[in-house]
Amino acid sequence: MTALIDRVPALLGRARALLGLPPGPPDRLAPSELRRAAQAASALHEGLVGRRALAHRRTYDDAAHLGAYLLWWWPQTYAKVQAVLALARSAGTLLAIPARPRTLDVGAGPAPAALALLDALGGSALALDASAAALSEARALSGGAVGTRQADLGEGLPRLDGEFDLVVVANALSELPPGSRAALIDALPLAQGGAVLLVEPALRETGRALLEVRNELLRSGRWSAAAPCLTQRPCPALEHPRDWCTALHPWQAPPHVVQLAAELGLRADEALAYAPLVLVRSVAPPPRDVWRVVGVPRPEKGKKRLFVCSDQGRVPVGRLDRDAVPTNADFDRLERGDLVLLGGVARKGDGLRVGRESEVRLLEGGERAQTPTPSAEPR
The missing domain is CATH 3.40.50.150 (Vaccinia Virus protein VP39)
Known part of the structure; x- marks a missing residue:
């Protein structure tokens, strides 16, 4: 080729x-x-x-x-x-x-x-x-x-x-x-x-x-x-x-x-x-709990925050460091452009909160080297 x-x-x-x-x-x-x-x-x-x-x-x-x-x-x-x-x-x-x-x-x-x-x-x-x-x-x-x-x-x-x-x-x-x-x-x-x-x-x-x-x-x-x-x-x-x-x-x-x-x-x-x-011309709707990561702000003390987008809108999603457990460990791996499943997350203000009971699963980790990573430019 x-x-x-x-x-x-x-x-x-x-x-x-x-x-x-x-x-x-x-x-x-x-x-x-x-x-x-x-x-x-x-x-x-x-x-x-x-x-x-x-x-x-x-x-x-x-x-x-x-x-x-x-x-x-x-x-x-x-x-x-x-x-x-x-x-x-x-x-x-x-x-x-x-x-x-x-x-x-x-x-x-x-x-x-x-x-x-x-x-x-x-x-x-x-x-x-x-x-x-x-x-x-x-x-x-x-x-x-x-x-x-x-x-x-x-x-x-x-x-x-x-x-x-x-x-x-x-x-x-x-x-x-x-x-x-x-x-x-x-x-x-x-x-x-x-x-x-x-x-x-x-x-x-x-x-x-x-x-x-x-x-x-x-x-x-x-x-x-x-x-x-x-x-x-x-x-x-x-x-x-x-x-x-x-x-x-x-x-x-x-x-x-x-x-x-x-x-x-x-x-x-x-x-x-x-x-x-x-x-x-037509596309099947994605599962409700699947989101695209569109922004990765700089690290904050005691927590990590991302911006994600789906049919539910563009919202911030955060996780406190003390809530990091194996079931949500993929949260630390997420990069802009990744598809991620966010299960069991709670509404917190204008965004989402990943807790100890939440599931975070990276869906497209193998595509990072080839695919573009969409990112919303910061305001």
Whole structure:
């Protein structure tokens, strides 16, 4: 199976050509080219994450921006999409996906999302984007395995042949006008039993925008949130203007990303942060006592406190150190993003209290290394 590290030589080769850099090592940047590469990555990073002046569909018609994307954002997006795929799998939403699925990558750019899914699942993939230059890189990087079609999403989806088992929209939804985002998802040609994987930057603006789209789609009754949500009600994070939900998980960054992160003074080589959402047409309700851990505050003297979310809302849950017993020992192991069964907990003020008679059972400990860990940003 092809992995991200196998894609790096082609990424570096194409990026060097776009940035006008000489040939170099196949797995990392040479010292002589690191500064120029970092300057290009910094300009794109500021344009996408800082002022977001480059968060539009024509950015990658500029060769320098496209080359910087291949170096910096392409590997990160690839890893994020595979993490959201693992989240969807752990939620049981891929059971009806065929052995060789058809994948549609909407707003694909040079198609890191499409290749992430092809490498993980096989099948076929079609990438849609407004930039002919970005789609040319998608074809080059995939060796022709990814089909491409130029399309301006601002004008809606083009007519497509047949349905798709997986649709991925990575870092593109927030670039559309707010009023057209839910309509785009509604128009997706999703096959029966298929899933839509959404990934957005882990910014307050984009994270809250994704949750607003989620709420709009769920109100229509045509969609269900499969992950990371455990509720089909309006997202409780939107009740407070300073809250939003993101995912955070460690990853093994390619050597050249480690080099760029060090040069830029960033920590993207240590952990990936983004806002994920998996949508399906219908989903079974989770058991009542199952919660998602969405926040882990700093330790407090004499007790431990977490924030959990389910169909019952987003609430704090605490346990006094003196109430720690073997049946609730998993409380000490919980991390953001874990699914946990909380049995026999008592209501205490606006939250829950784990006592000596309570059962705490971690349900997804084996998924931590692969799946994103949703976390509500603190107020």
